[in-house]
Amino acid sequence: MDLLKERIRRDGTIKKGNVLKVDSFLNHQMDIGLMNEIGKEFKRRFEGKNITKILTIEASGIGIACIVAQYFNVPVVFAKKTQSINIDGEVYSTKIESFTHKKVYDVIVSKRFLSEEDHVLIIDDFLANGCALLGLLDILNSAGATVEGIGIVIEKGFQDGGERIRQMGIQLESLAIVESMDDEKGTIVFRGE
């Protein structure tokens, strides 16, 4: 998606340790016009799929998922990160390790909002090692729901999350795949360039 790649080049910042900051338009301040273009692109890539629900994980996935959901006319469910076990009602739960925050989170979704009748599109902002996605897939597996695909805004192609997911036979669509970044030169190479 050229519009997105141009925006990453223009407004993204590369930091040491392969950190790509896109907080001016994607995950702290959000450009809603760009989110709508992202929604249209996901609709195009998952055209013909029978999708009944979009699943994401808090926090930065929620805004994107809500805008994208308008193109599929389905509700959004967001998985909640929690550090307490004292949860009201019955939930599907899994553990997700965050490398950014060096923590293990319990992640939950109420059983009322996912069932074996659901055909789910997962939406998230970033894919790196894939831990968050594997957690969401674990929850969908517990629910008996069908995974119709995964839509990611930015994939770090030099980490192995994308490969792990594709090897599972799941349709994974990443709108920009970063092949390499150079924080000293400030350059970025996308897959396919």
Next chain:
Amino acid sequence: MDLLKERIRRDGTIKKGNVLKVDSFLNHQMDIGLMNEIGKEFKRRFEGKNITKILTIEASGIGIACIVAQYFNVPVVFAKKTQSINIDGEVYSTKIESFTHKKVYDVIVSKRFLSEEDHVLIIDDFLANGCALLGLLDILNSAGATVEGIGIVIEKGFQDGGERIRQMGIQLESLAIVESMDDEKGTIVFRGE
């Protein structure tokens, strides 16, 4: 907003301790059609205001704020809850006490995304004691930004947050104000009824 009140009556659940659960359509599973009607209603109530940015706080405010922002054609900034002081770059920060989670959070917004040139509409899902809103107002005060108003989906009118905010002279628009709830009878009375 009658559509919202009807939905709360139909799908909301009242629990002991004045807890109102609306997680089937507002803050765990999200009905995007309803969010759009909420967006139109806020646009109507803040018509004529010069708004340059919408501010909310993670996590459940983000989705609503993004849908609402489409009616104002402005970016969304969401304040981040953090328990680490190790934050990259310069930020505005404040402390917010959560009664639900019995914790004090540091809440931050990057200084790059709020300035004295901004005219800000705050959007959030719930207003009870007002701690989260007072924190966001503190951040806007630090930024020197102008507060154009606050849009809340559900206000608990029997807690004092709404009164505190209105006494400050800020235009606060709550689409449903709960006057009282009875968890045994399952009944709810909205302000004005």
